[in-house]
Amino acid sequence: MGCCLNDNSIVIKFSILSFNFDWKNFKIKISYQEKKIMLILEPDHTSSIWITADHHFFHNIIIKYCNRPFSGINEMNKIMIQRWNEKIKPNDEVIHLGDMFCGYKPSGYSWVSNQLNGKKHLIRGNHDRKSDGVWRDRYGFETVQDFLILGDYFFCHYPLLFHPAQTPKQREMIILLKEAFELSKCKYIFHGHSHNTPIKDYPANYYNVGVDMNNFYPINLKEKIIELNWKWRQKKYQKRNIYKNV
Secondary structure, eight states, X not given: OEEEEEOSSOEEEEEEEOOOOOSSOOEEEEEEETTEEEEEEEOOSSOOEEEXXXXXXXXXXXXXXXXXSOSSHHHHHHHHHHHHHHHXXXXXXXXXXXXXXXXXXXXXXXXXXXXXXXXXXXXXXXXXXXXXXXXXXXXXXXXXXXXXXXXXXXXXXXXXXXOTTOOXXXXXXXXXXHXXXXXXXXXXXXXXXXXXXXXXXXXXXXXXXXXXXXTTOOEEHHHHHHHHHHHHHHHHHHHHHHHHHO
């Protein structure tokens, strides 16, 4: 069911959906109801779902800020496009968790987006200030929203933690996202925003999908969910053994 949370200065668009995984194959099916968007997973043998964040195409400063191994924005853009397309096929679905572009060449944004395989869905980041219509009509994104809930998994741009460098608007957004996360009863958060900056007391159920932490490659959602569930089962088994030995 699509919903909206309203605040004096922020409107958050989001989708909540319960579903069961088909562990062999699944895809996202898009349906529109007014401006409320639902992402529905269905079994499919031809496509995969990928998650990624924080490319900052055309952003020269990010190379120095994150110590990226590129000589300039042309090399950075080229390699990030190549690594995206190495993994993602034209019919795959891509959930991008924000900050796709950031720089002074907006005329090149459409060109980059057209080079990238997959059906793209944007979870807005702090640099994604264009209107929903621009993202859909000019940059080719299928959907635009502020967060997404799929089963036990919560997708948003920000790690839901506070630090002094955040703007009041960012803190306000995080408060609302934290409320949505708590209501959702999700187990895990997929996020971007923090790049490769260490986070103090980083929660075990958080996962940074940003390119700076993943060698500039996207992440296969099914493989990551299987990995997280395996780790969860291992911890549960270890706790059980501890109690048996007491």
